[in-house]
Amino acid sequence: MTALPEGFFEAVARDFPADFLSVDPSDLATFGRDWTKVHEPRPAAVALPRTTDEVSRLLQLCTAFQVPIVPSGGRTGLAAGAVAAKGEVVVSLSRMRRMNAVDVLGATVRVQAGAVTEEVHRHVAEHGLTWPVDFASKGSSQVGGNIATNAGGVKVIRYGLTRQWVLGLEVVLASGEVLELGGALEKNNTGIDLRQLFIGSEGTLGIITEATLKLTRLPGKLDVLLFAVPNLAGVLALFKEARTGPFVITAYEFFTEKCMARVRRHRSVREPLSAPSDYYVLLEVERAEPEALEAWIGSLFERGVVTDGTLAQHAGEAAAIWALREGISESLSATGMPHKNDIALPIQDLEGFCAELESVFEARYPGWEIALFGHIGDGNLHVNVMKPDAMEKAAFLARTHEADHTMFELVRKYRGSISAEHGIGLLKKDYLGYSRSGTEIEIMRAIKQALDPLGIMNPGKVF
Amino acid sequence: MKILVALKRVADPDNANKVKIPASGEKIDTTGLEWKPNPFDEYALEAALRLTENGTQPKVRAGEVVVVTFGPKETETTLRAALATGADRAIRVDASDDKLDGDLVARALKALVEKEKPDVVLMGKQAVDGDSNQVGQILAELLDWPMATFAATIREEAGALLVGREVDGGVSTLRVKLPAVVTVDLRIVAPTSVYSTKTPSTHKYNDGVRFAALPAIMAAKKKPLVEVKLADLAPDQALKVSYHGFAAPPARKAGIKVKDVSELVSKLKNEAKVL
Ligand SMILES: Cc1cc2nc3c(=O)[nH]c(=O)nc-3n(C[C@H](O)[C@H](O)[C@H](O)COP(=O)(O)OP(=O)(O)OC[C@H]3O[C@@H](n4cnc5c(N)ncnc54)[C@H](O)[C@@H]3O)c2cc1C
Numbered sequence: 001m002t003a004l005p006e007g008f009f010e011a012v013a014r015d016f017p018a019d020f021l022s023v024d025p026s027d028l029a030t031f032g033r034d035w036t037k038v039h040e041p042r043p044a045a046v047a048l049p050r051t052t053d054e055v056s057r058l059l060q061l062c063t064a065f066q067v068p069i070v071p072s073g074g075r076t077g078l079a080a081g082a083v084a085a086k087g088e089v090v091v092s093l094s095r096m097r098r099m100n101a102v103d104v105l106g107a108t109v110r111v112q113a114g115a116v117t118e119e120v121h122r123h124v125a126e127h128g129l130t131w132p133v134d135f136a137s138k139g140s141s142q143v144g145g146n147i148a149t150n151a152g153g154v155k156v157i158r159y160g161l162t163r164q165w166v167l168g169l170e171v172v173l174a175s176g177e178v179l180e181l182g183g184a185l186e187k188n189n190t191g192i193d194l195r196q197l198f199i200g201s202e203g204t205l206g207i208i209t210e211a212t213l214k215l216t217r218l219p220g221k222l223d224v225l226l227f228a229v230p231n232l233a234g235v236l237a238l239f240k241e242a243r244t245g246p247f248v249i250t251a252y253e254f255f256t257e258k259c260m261a262r263v264r265r266h267r268s269v270r271e272p273l274s275a276p277s278d279y280y281v282l283l284e285v286e287r288a289e290p291e292a293l294e295a296w297i298g299s300l301f302e303r304g305v306v307t308d309g310t311l312a313q314h315a316g317e318a319a320a321i322w323a324l325r326e327g328i329s330e331s332l333s334a335t336g337m338p339h340k341n342d343i344a345l346p347i348q349d350l351e352g353f354c355a356e357l358e359s360v361f362e363a364r365y366p367g368w369e370i371a372l373f374g375h376i377g378d379g380n381l382h383v384n385v386m387k388p389d390a391m392e393k394a395a396f397l398a399r400t401h402e403a404d405h406t407m408f409e410l411v412r413k414y415r416g417s418i419s420a421e422h423g424i425g426l427l428k429k430d431y432l433g434y435s436r437s438g439t440e441i442e443i444m445r446a447i448k449q450a451l452d453p454l455g456i457m458n459p460g461k462v463f
Numbered sequence: 464m465k466i467l468v469a470l471k472r473v474a475d476p477d478n479a480n481k482v483k484i485p486a487s488g489e490k491i492d493t494t495g496l497e498w499k500p501n502p503f504d505e506y507a508l509e510a511a512l513r514l515t516e517n518g519t520q521p522k523v524r525a526g527e528v529v530v531v532t533f534g535p536k537e538t539e540t541t542l543r544a545a546l547a548t549g550a551d552r553a554i555r556v557d558a559s560d561d562k563l564d565g566d567l568v569a570r571a572l573k574a575l576v577e578k579e580k581p582d583v584v585l586m587g588k589q590a591v592d593g594d595s596n597q598v599g600q601i602l603a604e605l606l607d608w609p610m611a612t613f614a615a616t617i618r619e620e621a622g623a624l625l626v627g628r629e630v631d632g633g634v635s636t637l638r639v640k641l642p643a644v645v646t647v648d649l650r651i652v653a654p655t656s657v658y659s660t661k662t663p664s665t666h667k668y669n670d671g672v673r674f675a676a677l678p679a680i681m682a683a684k685k686k687p688l689v690e691v692k693l694a695d696l697a698p699d700q701a702l703k704v705s706y707h708g709f710a711a712p713p714a715r716k717a718g719i720k721v722k723d724v725s726e727l728v729s730k731l732k733n734e735a736k737v738l
Contacts, residue, residue, distance in 0.1 A: 270669070270671040270672070271670075271673075273674070274521065308676060309676070313675060
């Protein structure tokens with residue numbers, strides 16, 4: 001354990017309940033890191049507040065003692081944003097999971113930041129409503145983490161990012177001061193919208209303690225289709241068709257057979273198609289007339305846009321198809337060590353980009369296993385380079401670090417983003433300059449300086 | 464081989480709209496429920512398909528699979544899905560869910576079997592809604608046919624089926640002469656559970672129930688689906704089972720966290736009294 005300033009523990013012991021702070025080694029190991037496994041967790045302690053007032057008083061203490069802190073949600077982040085590797089105090093929101101009654105008329109709900117994403121879905125579904133922030137980690141990720149990362153997910157093509165579904169925030173600044181930003185209003189044009197600064201701030205500006213979420217009606221009847229296409233060009237050709245199809249697209253995801261093979265290795269799979277395909281597309285659509293949908297599918301086969309496919313016949317099959325896509329991240333980590341990149345490109349450039357990427361891979365990772373999947377409907381590609389089993393972790397990381405520069409150079413050339421939705425955290429910090437200019441980064445630092453003059457909020461992350 | 468598969472739809476327990484029971488407790492409120500085929504019946508259909516094909520060429524059907532369900536018009540969705548998966552024909556016996564019991568369904572099935580003359584009647588060991596586990600057994604008795612329940616494996620032989628049933632302490636194997644009634648358990652969809660005489664013994668199926676391929680889903684629209692009146696099959700529609708009341712199970716109590724193993728052991732001993 002790293003030493004904290006003298007007197008800090010005594011002050012905490014005096015002002016807070018006995019179970020407020022833990023230095024139990026297993027807690028330190030658990031709360032010291034997120035989903036990434038690159039950094040060794042080394043927090044000095046884990047604080048588990050129950051109320052905004054406790055967060056506020058803790059931050060006053062941290063300011064007084066100049067103790068660095070790491071805000072921590074469900075720890076499913078993929079950018080090492082919630083990693084405490086330098087003796088910080090982790091502030092976990094996991095005890096702050098209260099959810100207020102749903103305002104059905106306004107279609108909003110006020111929750112504490114520690115509420116688990118999927119719990120929020122359940123809580124509001126009773127009223128025919130949903131908070132459309134949805135991805136595979138929803139069973140553990142928290143509203144505060146979703147907001148702090150401006151998370152995306154599998155429904156972005158239909159609903160946009162988390163940012164669009166947050167009306168108000170309660171945040172605690174490093175000084176301990178509590179700010180209420182935005183309230184529950186849809187309309188509020190009263191100067192610079194400070195709430196937006198905290199959305200996607202990855203814990204660098206303050207701790208989000210409560211949020212008023214904007215809700216929307218649960219979707220109507222959804223149809224889930226899985227298609228086999230021969231290659232990436234086929235994925236994009238099918239997307240073009242889907243854009244003009246007789247329905248509303250709620251998800252357009254693709255993955256490769258390499259991903260499927262990892263999922264199969266990890267757990268038993270109900271095979272969706274009679275034979276494996278190099279590329280798969282998962283299409284989910286809302287409000288499709290059965291006849292129109294079938295005519296559309298028929299024409300895809302006639303014109304050879306797809307080679308095989310299936311349509312879920314009931315909700316259980318739809319869930320089974322989704323499980324294949326949603327299982328990928330977990331199966332990659334369970335069966336090996338992936339080096340993850342989460343990049344975004346303008347959709348019309350994806351094909352050109354990928355052709356060039358292929359040659360980067362050939363030069364940098366000859367013969368390595370690369371698992372590609374992503375929310376292709378948003379131009380978002382998850383590139384997972386798998387560590388060859390015989391290679392040392394350190395050598396692997398050095399190699400990928402180098403190769404990332406080459407890949408991000410390409411991303412810059414195509415005006416893409418080096419982090420589409422996972423954020424920057426520690427993992428992508430060195431590469432921020434590929435997507436943001438020097439001036440932009442300076443402005444970010446100035447904003448942080450204004451809100452956190454001592455630099456105790458998640459220091460060393462993002463910029 | 465000609466196989467008749469009985470399929471029932473059940474409320475989907477994973478759906479957000481849970482089964483609701485009005486305060487009167489008279490019946491289950493089915494509004495807003497989503498439906499899916501009873502999983503054991505889906506397994507029966509998969510077994511029927513495996514028995515009527517060469518597993519290496521699953522698109523060619525050798526024999527005939529007829530699916531039947533009892534219910535209102537909406538249950539035709541379940542039948543269409545079965546046709547898309549590979550069944551040849553479908554029959555819907557028009558009936559209302561709350562005016563059926565295992566005995567009436569078995570009597571109606573008997574009449575249907577006499578008309579259709581299948582070699583085998585396959586169905587799930589039970590439906591997961593009522594868990595009654597009756598129809599297969601009553602039907603075999605009414606037809607005076609051999610029966611094998613809880614089938615985990617089926618191997619086709621000339622004029623017979625060799626059926627493996629998991630029982631306490633091992634597997635009991637029955638040879639049933641055709642025609643016969645077989646009800647299936649969940650292991651029937653494992654990769655090496657079912658072999659027709661056409662499927663090579665080296666063939667391994669994918670685990671589980673097959674998905675319907677898109678071209679087959681569209682072709683299924685043109686397959687025959689007929690409606691039959693319940694009265695034409697079972698003139699006497701009196702029920703033997705009557706329901707006197709429904710109640711939701713008690714809500715689960717929230718769990719607790721224990722400090723360490725010794726506290727856990729002590730709670731298991733003294734509070735839960737399971738040790
Ligand atoms: C299997 C899997 C699939 C995923 N799929 C997606 C996906 O499709 N799209 C996507 O965008 N992400 C995805 N993720 C990444 C991740 O789940 C999301 O980024 C999620 O929003 C993180 O929430 P969390 O509560 O786990 O945050 P954490 O990992 O705990 O924290 C993330 C960041 O937010 C900060 N933070 C957390 N809580 C607060 C708070 N209350 N106040 C201030 N700062 C806070 C942390 O300091 C850290 O910088 C996936 C992750 C996994 C493991």
